[in-house]
Amino acid sequence: MTSHVMNDAAAQARDALDAHVRATVAWHFSPETGTPYWIEYAKQHGIDPAAIQTFDDIVGTFDHFDADHILRFVPHDQLIPRAYAGRPYNVFETGGTTGMPKQRINWEDFQYDYTQFCRTLRDVHFPRGGNWLMIGPTGPRRLRLAIEHLAHCRNSSVYFIDLDPRWVKRVLRDGQPAQAKAYMAHAIDQAMTILRHREVTALFTTPKLLEALAERMSLVKMGIRGAFVGGTTMDPQYTRFLIEEVCEQTEGDCMGTAGVGFYPTYGNTLMGVAPHRPNIKENGWATTYYCPQPRAVLRVVDPDNTARAVPYGAFGRVELTTLTKELFMPRFLERDEARRVEPWSEKYPWDGVCEVRPFGASTAKIVEGVY
């Protein structure tokens, strides 16, 4: 693709993002449809919503969203847009931390996000009508419903093996790796039972559980065509290992058909789901993700000056802004760091994030567990 075409696409995407920013801000700050928390916030901080015309204005106007406090302790009625008042909602909890969980309330966002994402899956890897198996956290998390919705979009149904990431993190933090290992084996045992007795063509799980499953059997021989993974860090070597050995794509083509199609994703309850760019081998086995802009915007920022994005190719902290009618969340600093990557194609003419890993991973020991 020529740079001229890319530039046009990037400019159009930028215009679309700015238009989406105006619409979203107008929605959340208006007395009719708006969110009480944000209406009050604008009053207290002297913000004129009409002055927010572009995404850059969001960066210039708002501090980092304090999700640790707001999503834990602000009453939900303050976070419900008036347009949604009186409608029951789903409560989704984030991550694997313990204590009072961060909760996101949701009406239709996840269905919309995953319907969009469905288009990135190929039929050869996720055959329509084939059954899926998810090994991962269900309970109060969005993921279970999201995966089921995604499968339904493809006329598929899902079997589930539950996993409590909070327990895994706890035992690892308490220095009990044997417990974590036993718990993982327990999950894999259950998965093996399902796989022995049901026809399954696709998997959703974490990288470590995918690896553990493949230690018990060949995924290809078991009839698995596609694996959709997310949740923990995959460095380039680990990604290569998963593609070549676990998914048996011996040529290293994650989209090949000789082995299991490998679909890494980056996402969470607050963002939605970001597909990967399938040039993993050519990119030195580093995986790049492109968020579903304009509903979510990822910036890779300088940790010491978060107003500033790092240059392309440099590592920085991941900052997420969510812009949907259900949630306005400006500039939330994720617990991740990543390398900033240039736009991919006409379809994704905005920045990507590559080699995502826990923030501070190069200097501190991070407990990630299996999720």
Next chain:
Amino acid sequence: MTTVPHIPILRLGRSYRSVNTRPIVDLGTGETVAEMSVGNAGLIRRDAARFEEASTALSAIPCRDLIAMSAKAGELFMNAELPLGDGTQTSDDYVRQLSRTSGLPHTLVRANMAKVHDALTHLEEIVHGLTRGVPLEVIDTGFGEVNGTPVSFYPTSHALGMVMPSNSPGVNALWLPSIAFKTPVILKPGSDEPWTPWRVIQAMIAAGVPKEAFGFYPTDHEGSAAVMDLCDRSIIFGGEATMKRYGGDPRVEVHGPGWSKVIIGEDCIDEWPEYLDIIVQSIAANSGRSCINASTVIVPREGRDLALRLAERLSKITPRPADDPEAQLSAIANPKIADWVNAQLVAGRGTPGAVDYTAHLRDNPDCVVQFQGRTYILPTVIYCLDKWDHPLCNTEFMFPFASVVEVDQDKVLDKIGPTLVVSAITKDPAFTSQLLQCKNIQRLNLGPAPTSSAQWDQPHEGNLFEFLYQRRAIYHAQPLATTGAGA
């Protein structure tokens, strides 16, 4: 442009270049001397499915032939140009490369090289010492007779896991008999010392040992844990924390601090100057890096004078250029470790009850110095007045360090605690008898011998044969048929 050699992973003999790499750098200049692949734990877990196959490949070869191959490997290790990455490595390359990245002067690299060579070329003696005379054919077939009694042995593991340290190349001698015992080696090299195990493995392969008998996995902590987890027998090197973690696990042999000691009896103490050379050698051989180096000298009296003389002798050991034939002191690969040691010594000197007799012999009291861009810790002798519980008494560091302490002879063996090697300088039959009965001593040198000396037929710190083979009772009512090698 010259490229540095790349040291790959060996997945049961198959070379694998990881995306993740680690530079091995010259301690003085920071220049990258080699790049090493760093594998993920999953590689080892997947390869574990083939450990049994690798074991079968070794089992097909008679023990005697494997010993002969090892002897040939010894010569190749010592003299040959062997594969390294895309190129080759001569023995002189090996000496230079290891010296640059480990801090060991050429003299000590060559001494360690000789130790590995000797172990490979004396493997039959070593096997004899480890098995205490079990005929080699018994290892081939699994049964036979020893002194007219039927015996049978079976292997306890398809592979021996080795989680290696970086401190001394000579420790590689420990795993060499595993090949003769038909047990593949799954080795995680020390993060700064891939050179020696790599070269030994290449020599073994060149000598005819099946390449699938070797796993060489530079990896991270998870990978080390995978090695320990997947091998039913493994050996790990580490400090007290490692000993605590694996100490009770029969699948694991832990090589921790040695806390080795020289003990002079009441009957010999008046002649202590005669033994000074032995004590110096015990402390300073291999730059004090081995667990068989003495870290404590116990005497009934005369401690002050002995410590003073010892300090004079040891303080003459100073940093020299790496290729100086007189060099005896190794640089410290990680300057943070030197800082930590220094902090321990400063804190210890601040605790009443001990005096650093080497301090006044240095240009400044700090024992950490820089020389030609490298960090060294100068030899240190501490005299612990009469306080065994002083923090610097019975403490071990990885440089020439010793505390000298006076303890009444009748209380010595109650005090010493776990000790890898004791060189006991005494002719007193009663004290000798007590030493022989002492359960805390793993190797006992009776008479004036340095703690750092070793005899091939006297394994210390575990017995690899007993670790890798279990004896079973056997009765055969009919002639036995076997498919084992040499049957």
